[in-house]
Amino acid sequence: MNFLSIPVLIFSPLIVALLILSPFFPNNEIKIRRFSKAFAILHFIYSTLFLLFFNPTNFGWSYQKELTFFNVSWLKTLGITATFGMDGLSLVFVILTSFLVMLAIIASKSMIRTKHRIYYPLILILQSALLGVFCAKDVFLFFLFWELELIPMYFLISQWGDRDSSAAMKYVVYTFFGSMLMLLGMLVLYFYSFSISGVLTADIESLSMSENVFAMWFQAFIFLCLLFGFAVKLPIVPFHNWLAEAQVSSVTPVSILMAGVLLKMGGYGIIRFNIGLFPEVFSNFAPLLIILGVVNLLYGACLAIVQTDIKKIVAYFSLSSMGLVLVGLGSLSEAGFEGAVFQMVSHGLIASGLLMLVGIIYLRTKTREISALGGLSQVMPICMYLGLIICLGAIGVPLFSGFPAGFMVLVGLLLSDIEPQAFLVCMIVLCVLGAVLSAGYILRLFHKTFFGSVLSQFRADTVQIDEDGNEITVVYPKRGITKSEIVVLSLLAFAIIFFGVFPNSVLDIFEVTSDIILDFMKV
Amino acid sequence: MDFLTDIKVAFLPELIIAGFVFINIFLSLFFNKKFYKTSQWIAILGVLSAFAAIGMVQAEPTYQAFNNSLICNVYTVFFKSLILVASFFVILISHKVIKKKRAKAFEHFSILFCAILGAMLLVSANDFLSAFAALEMLGISCYLLSALLKNYRAKESSLKYLISGIVASAVFLFGVSYIYGITGTINFDNLMLALEGYQGSMLFALASIMVVSALTMRISAMPFANYVPDVYNGSSYPVGAFLSIVPVVAGFSFLSRFLLIVSPYSPALGVVIMIFALLTICYGVYGALRQTDMRRFMGYSSTIQSGFMLLVLGVVNAYNISSLLYYLICYLFMALALWAGLSMFYNSTGRDDIGAYRGVAYSRPFYTTAMIFVLMAFAGLPPTSGFLAKFFVMSAIARLGFMYIIFLLVALLLMVVGVCVYLKPLRVMFEKTSENINMPNKAVFTKITLYVCTAVTILLCLYSAKIIEFCELIAYSL
Amino acid sequence: MSVVFNIGLYHYLILALVIFCIGLWGIVVCKNIIKLLVCAEFILNAAGINFVAFASYVDVENLSGLVFSLFITIFAIAELVLGVLLLISIYKYKRSADVEKLTDMKG
Known part of the structure; x- marks a missing residue:
């Protein structure tokens, strides 16, 4: 298993990105695209190898490796090292990341028209940063990758997509604001554990051992600082403003990565830091998190119902789904915890699928207004069938991946030890209400776009007037959808059904990890 | 001869620099018109030979020279080498300026060497x-350097610089006179002895605050920061680079040594310094956000960076000073890289407003890549040394105790706004434009400066363990 | 009737402080560059008075304050020369020595 090295996994996208940027690489759009596609597929295969050789019953971190620079640790004098490791939880998100990056690069074929030379490297750098976040075993290494993700994301949002909007800046400011408070919490944690234990270290495992000696209010302070950083990313309701705007003004593959992976960074951070380092505080704050989660769920759903822009509906769907994650984590039970993680994976797939559908529709009709769409099932039937699977997953129909996630969260809530029972029952009722609302807006989205009378401008081979006033004949490709789009949609649909039927295939990976984390909380 | 041994043992670099001041003045009498290009080479020779001489001085143990009015130890040698490295790159990028000056090239360098000498003596x-x-x-x-360009703006900015400089030195002298009155000595070693057992008083604290606020003039921090953008605007790019680095480095070296002595006896000094620092960052961020001229932008930007450096001096201990030293190293290289990048652009297009950079990303990808890294370093984003430097500074404040959390919080929030400031030029660079930007420059030295300093900025982040160890070593030697 | 003033250290210090304040106030309110330069001389020399006073009352054996005040005078002259130089070249452009007219740079 020596060929499985986490630094290679993390930094190979970065190196490939630099290779594409270097002047020796042919400046040919097709070559760049094919090269990055081939790399992304290889990378996905490589990351699945980690799963094959992963021992799910292994306690603690696997594949641990410290990266040194000419045999010198990164910040040795400060006790900060560039150590990477993987446990079941990281592995799930690593595979999700490289899967979605692969799909995003495949989808870019029809979505990206300009500046390929910069676009593909940026996506790959983003991938490096994301993998780094999920594999970092050192608090400040985690922070470094967390910040590193901002830069490619800034350019990806601002350069491809709606150029006039300030969404990219808003995204950066929100995230940076959150991450600064996170840094505050991390620094305080780091120095106070040093002042107590006398060992200067930023290793997550060693820090988690030393938390019990702090006063409770002090732990709560650090906890809230960290939670704030993750809350902006997840997003939790008062800080959700950037999400819809960034989603709407960015191009489809970028929004896939944003909804599919970037939001999960927040959830991963809450599990790794807030639960992993402060189990006691977390169990005190759990009712608050459940309430926040339910607010997220309902608020997102309500906003999604009133939207007329189909991409915004999907954005608020993401907000609503992340509420379920919070509820699951707050329930403090094994089923709830596993349901939350499963919900993150499943939402990654479903939101990507929905965004892909929206992207495909927008590419052909040049509109995202729900009232201007209709009858597309006649023009692009294959798209409709695949879209149906994805929408069913989003609603949470049994046998699709949305169902086990939501179901486990609710079961977790039911089994939770939180008092009083009436509170839990209320919350369960509200969660079910959220699920019903989600069925409402997702079905509305699906129905209004694919069914109804075919609007004349969407008929195949009709004459349209483009922006400059010239008459052009819009020729839809055969079956209304290109090959690369079919690949993306069907892979997502396959994954949604597969995880819906065999949820254990994901749950088994991180079962031991979740046991460890929950054991901490019980003690 | 006591005097000569002092020079031979510890102050050879200063002697060489002083010698080159006279060489330049002498050459300006005879070789003005024709051989102006050689002036750059002679200046480089001067800096390099001074750098070589630094290796020969006795740094360990501390050497006291000239009746204990100047000292030489590891700390001063470190700062002197920083000053010389900065001056080396500044001379490299002043290629275009001496071409414009021609007859005055040698005089330009003689003033520059005077400033270097002053900075080294201050250290x-x-x-x-x-x-x-x-x-x-x-x-x-520095006043002379900023007045050197042949236009009205240079004179006006230089006058503003001069007036605020005079006020600053008067405040400095007033503060020093009180310290002298309280302790009866002006020597640092004797001062330390005289202060032993001193209870500390408000007057002493007031005197120290006066000295510190006068020194903020040199490090372009509040309350004497108003002149900075004007002066950078009025001077040429290499001079701007010089002014934003060398006085700052020298000022911080003196400031931290001064604070080390007086801070135990001056109540409230630390809080005042931290408030100064936060005000400085606020002022810089506010100014930079609405700036369209790149040189003025640089002025505010160096104010912001000085604010972050000043913040750690609120409490003086070895950890804080080592974080300051690391920040200074990083600041040196990123500021040099940014000034080189800006001057490269100015020299080929003749414009320095931010709008001129529209669409540079499409015609000059490598230039833009370097600029992205440098601006990221200024903003404090990874993977550049700016990130690590800011991180180090923040960790130094977090380490001080829970009552400093409020300062840390404000500084972190100001960093968020700082990111907006430094992303502004980047955003302009990526705006679509129809006009093709033509940058036909052959300025090899400026390019070398830009790319080398950018590379160093990134390497300092990766290879930081050794550098930080080194900084801690120097801080402990103080 | 004659009142004998016993002049001590504090009288010098108060004098210096008053001169310093006058100079600072002048720098803030004066509109003319020449007046500004004169006020600058005021504040520098106020510090000089402090040094001389302390040298003769506190530090009698070393008298390093006297040397200091000598240096202050020298550098004050150097700065004044530079100031006048800049004043002349500004006058060439603007035909005036009014500070209010120095508004080419803003922001």
Whole structure:
């Protein structure tokens, strides 16, 4: 298993990105695209190898490796090292990341028209940063990758997509604001554990051992600082403003990565830091998190119902789904915890699928207004069938991946030890209400776009007037959808059904990890 | 001869720099018109030979020279080498300026060397008298340097610089006179002895605050920061680079040595300094956000960076000073890279407003890549040394205790706004434009400066363990 | 009737402080560059008075304050020369020595 090295996994996208940027690489759009596609597929295969050789019953971190620079640790004098490791939880998100990056690069074929030379490297750098976040075993290494993700994301949002909007800046400011408070919490944690234990270290495992000696209010302070950083990313309701705007003004593959992976960074951070380092505080704050989660769920759903822009509906769907994650984590039970993680994976797939559908529709009709769409099932039937699977997953129909996630969260809530029972029952009722609302807006989205009378401008081979006033004949490709789009949609649909039927295939990976984390909380 | 041994043992670099001041003046009498290009080579030779001489001085143990008015130890040697490295790159990028000056090229370099000499003496100063003399030497040379361009703006900005400089030195002198009155000595070593057992008083704290606020003039921090953008705007790019680095480095070296002595006896000094620092960052961020001229932008930007450096001096201990030293190293290289990048652009297009950079990303990808890294370093984003430097500074404040959390919080929030400031030029660079930007420059040295300093900025982040260890070593030697 | 003033250290210090304040106030309110330069001389020399006073009352054996005040005078002259130089070249452009007219740079 020596060929499985986490630094290679993390930094190979970065190196490939630099290779594409270097002047020796042919400046040919097709070559760049094919090269990055081939790399992304290889990378996905490589990351699945980690799963094959992963021992799910292994306690603690696997594949641990410290990266040194000419045999010198990164910040040795400060006790900060560039150590990477993987446990079941990281592995799930690593595979999700490289899967979605692969799909995003495949989808870019029809979505990206300009500046390929910069676009593909940026996506790959983003991938490096994301993998780094999920594999970092050192608090400040985690922070470094967390910040590193901002830069490619800034350019990806601002350069491809709606150029006039300030969404990219808003995204950066929100995230940076959150991450600064996170840094505050991390620094305080780091120095106070040093002042107590006398060992200067930023290793997550060693820090988690030393938390019990702090006063409770002090732990709560650090906890809230960290939670704030993750809350902006997840997003939790008062800080959700950037999400819809960034989603709407960015191009489809970028929004896939944003909804599919970037939001999960927040959830991963809450599990790794807030639960992993402060189990006691977390169990005190759990009712608050459940309430926040339910607010997220309902608020997102309500906003999604009133939207007329189909991409915004999907954005608020993401907000609503992340509420379920919070509820699951707050329930403090094994089923709830596993349901939350499963919900993150499943939402990654479903939101990507929905965004892909929206992207495909927008590419052909040049509109995202729900009232201007209709009858597309006649023009692009294959798209409709695949879209149906994805929408069913989003609603949470049994046998699709949305169902086990939501179901486990609710079961977790039911089994939770939180008092009083009436509170839990209320919350369960509200969660079910959220699920019903989600069925409402997702079905509305699906129905209004694919069914109804075919609007004349969407008929195949009709004459349209483009922006400059010239008459052009819009020729839809055969079956209304290109090959690369079919690949993306069907892979997502396959994954949604597969995880819906065999949820254990994901749950088994991180079962031991979740046991460890929950054991901490019980003690 | 005591005097000569002092020079031979510890002050050879200063002697060489002083020698080159006279060489330049002498050459300006004879070789003005024709051989102006050689002036750059002679200046480089001067800096390099001074750098070589630094290796020969006795740094361990501390050497006291000239009746204990100047000292030489590891700390001063470190700062002197920073100053010389900065001056080396500044001379490299002043290629275009001497071409424009022609007849005055040698004189330009003689003033520049005077300023370097003043900065190096300020680093070494061990009593208030030599510190004052060095400050004035640095100051007067800087006023002259900023007045060197042949236009009205240069004169106006230089006058503003001069007036605020005079006020600053008067405040400095007033503060020093009270310290002198309380302790009866102006020598740092004697001062330390005299202060032993001193209870500390408000008057002493007031005197220290006066000295510190006068020194903020050199490090372009509040309350004496108003002149900075004007002066950078009025001077040429290499001079701007020089002014934003060398006085700052020298000022911080003196400031931390001064604070090390007085801070235990001055109640409230630390809080005042931290408030100064936060005000400085606020002022810089506010100014930079609405700036369209790149040189003024640089002025505010160096104010922001000085604010972050000043923040750690609120409490003086080895950890804080080592974080300051690391920040200074990083700041040196990123500022040099950014000034080189800007001057490269100015030299080929002749424009310095931010709008001129529209669409540079499409015609000059490598230039833009370097600029992205440099601006990211200024903003404090990874993977550049700016991130690590800011991180180090923040960790130094977090380490001080829970009552400093509020300062840390404000500084972190200001960093968020700082990111907006530094992303602004980047955003302009990526705006679509129809006009093709033509940058036909052959300025090899400027390019070398830009790319080398950018590479160093990134490497300092990766290879930081050794550098930080080194900084801690120097901080402990203080 | 004659009142004998016993002049001590504090009288010098108060004098210096008053001169310093006058100079600072002048720098803030004066509109003319020449007046500004004169006020600058005021504040520098106020510090000089402090040094001389302390040298003769506190530090009698070393008298380093006297040396200091000598240096202050020298550098004050150097700065004044530079100031006048800049004043002349500004006058060439603007035909005036009014500070209010120095508004080419803003922001």
